[in-house]
Amino acid sequence: MSVRRGNGPGLRRSMFAAPYGLWMLIFTMAPIFIIVFYAFTIGGKPTLENFKLFLEPEFVGILTFSLWLAFLCTVICLVFGYPTALFLASRDLKRSAMMAVLFVIPMWMNFLLRTYAWMSLLEDTGLINRFLTFIGVGRKKLMYTENAVLFGLVYNFLPFMIFPIYSVLKRSDLHLEEAAQDLGANGWQVFLKVTLPLSLPGVVSGVSMVFMPAVTTFVIPRLLGGGSFMMFGDLIENQFLTTGDWNFGSALSLIMMALILISLGFLNNANPEGEEGALW
Amino acid sequence: MVMKRLRWVYIALVLVFLYAPIVVLIAYSFNASETRAVWGGLSLRWYAELFRDKGIMDALYVTVSVALLATMAATVLGTLAAIGIHSMRSGMRAVFMNVTNLPMLTPDIVTGVSLMALFIFAKLPRGYGTMLLAHITFDTPYVIFSVLPRLKRMNKHLYEAALDLGATPSRALVRVILPEISPGMVTGALLAFTMSLDDFVISYFTSVRTANLSVLIYSMTRRKVPPTINALSAIMFVTVLSLLLLVNRRDARSDKSKLKGA
Numbered sequence: 001m002s003v004r005r006g007n008g009p010g011l012r013r014s015m016f017a018a019p020y021g022l023w024m025l026i027f028t029m030a031p032i033f034i035i036v037f038y039a040f041t042i043g044g045k046p047t048l049e050n051f052k053l054f055l056e057p058e059f060v061g062i063l064t065f066s067l068w069l070a071f072l073c074t075v076i077c078l079v080f081g082y083p084t085a086l087f088l089a090s091r092d093l094k095r096s097a098m099m100a101v102l103f104v105i106p107m108w109m110n111f112l113l114r115t116y117a118w119m120s121l122l123e124d125t126g127l128i129n130r131f132l133t134f135i136g137v138g139r140k141k142l143m144y145t146e147n148a149v150l151f152g153l154v155y156n157f158l159p160f161m162i163f164p165i166y167s168v169l170k171r172s173d174l175h176l177e178e179a180a181q182d183l184g185a186n187g188w189q190v191f192l193k194v195t196l197p198l199s200l201p202g203v204v205s206g207v208s209m210v211f212m213p214a215v216t217t218f219v220i221p222r223l224l225g226g227g228s229f230m231m232f233g234d235l236i237e238n239q240f241l242t243t244g245d246w247n248f249g250s251a252l253s254l255i256m257m258a259l260i261l262i263s264l265g266f267l268n269n270a271n272p273e274g275e276e277g278a279l280w
Numbered sequence: 281m282v283m284k285r286l287r288w289v290y291i292a293l294v295l296v297f298l299y300a301p302i303v304v305l306i307a308y309s310f311n312a313s314e315t316r317a318v319w320g321g322l323s324l325r326w327y328a329e330l331f332r333d334k335g336i337m338d339a340l341y342v343t344v345s346v347a348l349l350a351t352m353a354a355t356v357l358g359t360l361a362a363i364g365i366h367s368m369r370s371g372m373r374a375v376f377m378n379v380t381n382l383p384m385l386t387p388d389i390v391t392g393v394s395l396m397a398l399f400i401f402a403k404l405p406r407g408y409g410t411m412l413l414a415h416i417t418f419d420t421p422y423v424i425f426s427v428l429p430r431l432k433r434m435n436k437h438l439y440e441a442a443l444d445l446g447a448t449p450s451r452a453l454v455r456v457i458l459p460e461i462s463p464g465m466v467t468g469a470l471l472a473f474t475m476s477l478d479d480f481v482i483s484y485f486t487s488v489r490t491a492n493l494s495v496l497i498y499s500m501t502r503r504k505v506p507p508t509i510n511a512l513s514a515i516m517f518v519t520v521l522s523l524l525l526l527v528n529r530r531d532a533r534s535d536k537s538k539l540k541g542a
Binding site for chain 2: 260
């Protein structure tokens with residue numbers, strides 16, 4: 001900023017952010033304030049009852065179930081996504097950039113449509129069951145099971161695991177792997193001692209990008225689980241739209257936010273390079 | 281050699297998994313029969329009926345118009361904010377950046393219920409307008425995060441040079457700063473647009489009287505999904521594909537340094 005112009009364009013230019021500041025005050029800060037207010041009151045009187053209610057086994061059970069399912073989803077995405085990212089990023093793969101785009105395209109399709117399509121594949125008279133009957137295995141109950149929910153979570157969030165790992169590997173220094181080879185490391189050693197550590201920041205952001213939405217989703221369990229497997233997101237939605245208990249719903253929302261912020265902080269610590277959120 | 285083959289097989293399998301539901305939707309869109317259980321031969325019937333379905337057409341209009349309006353508003357608001365934030369002192373900047381990060385870290389469902397609470401509290405009827413306000417709110421940070429890196433990379437002496445050569449600050453802004461940051465604005469706008477198009481959770485909570493496509497599809501899956509939805513999926517898929525190819529071309533032409541830009 002030029003020093004000569006006393007009251008300076010710098011000062012005036014920071015005012016450009018004023019409309020946005022006002023906007024965020026109304027549409028980000030005020031809503032959070034309302035949620036905090038509802039969470040700590042009942043009928044306008046301050047209380048911690050809403051948080052105490054959460055401690056009932058039924059609700060803690062829903063939280064642990066969500067965490068468990070999201071954890072399984074993250075592990076499965078990592079197990080299948082890591083090799084995908086590794087193969088996609090390998091130097092001798094032709095048209096690697098184009099292949100990466102192929103992985104992006106499905107994500108751009110409305111996720112409700114894709115989940116609905118899985119419903120038609122998994123249902124009792126769906127293609128998969130007809131195939132199973134055809135080859136003589138017989139009909140299996142696939143829809144409205146815990147596994148269907150898990151399957152839907154993995155399907156929706158797998159690309160979020162692949163991309164961060166892929167982009168970190170793609171950006172990493174090719175010479176490091178070559179140097180390791182020149183120094184006599186075999187394929188496995190190169191992978192374990194060079195490639196894997198290099199890819200860790202990508203793994204960390206992948207894990208957070210899969211785990212967070214998996215814990216908070218309410219649509220996928222609703223559609224594929226048929227509402228019989230309640231996750232934490234369902235519970236919040238229920239409080240606001242069905243039960244109408246805004247106080248309890250707000251407390252649950254705050255618990256969820258705290259959970260997300262804590263796990264993000266935890267993941268950021270594990271990730272000194274701070275790659276989180278760099279999807280593209 | 282064997283390793284290489286296996287690699288291709290693996291990648292192909294993952295792609296099959298990712299594309300399976302899309303292929304199914306497109307295949308069923310040409311199915312003449314009303315139910316999924318029967319294959320009634322090829323037909324374009326559902327495409328014809330799609331354009332006569334007022335519910336779907338209305339939802340499509342809502343989705344696209346909200347996404348366009350929200351993107352425009354977010355691009356203006358976000359670009360101004362980025363320029364402002366860029367010239368702030370560090371303390372103030374930290375406050376703004378934290379507030380900008382907040383909606384990106386907050387789970388959609390919490391953003392949704394909290395905005396719903398705000399609109400009900402303010403006695404605003406939840407419909408098209410509130411949905412638009414919500415979309416602008418979650419779109420704007422994407423623009424800011426796309427424009428800020430451009431501003432940081434920009435040579436700040438260019439702006440001062442323009443002032444020294446007699447340009448007014450506003451003229452220097454339009455002629456010097458805007459051209460420098462416009463690629464970031466486009467990236468941010470595209471991101472915002474896709475986020476808006478795809479949003480379900482926040483729209484679901486912030487609008488009861490107006491449905492966008494996601495909300496409509498959700499309510500259909502709770503009852504009965506008409507086959508016209510398959511035709512809609514096929515059209516959407518082709519649209520997305522062409523949009524993505526277009527964007528990819530643009531990216532390939534512009535500089536590589538953008539890789540980290542968004």
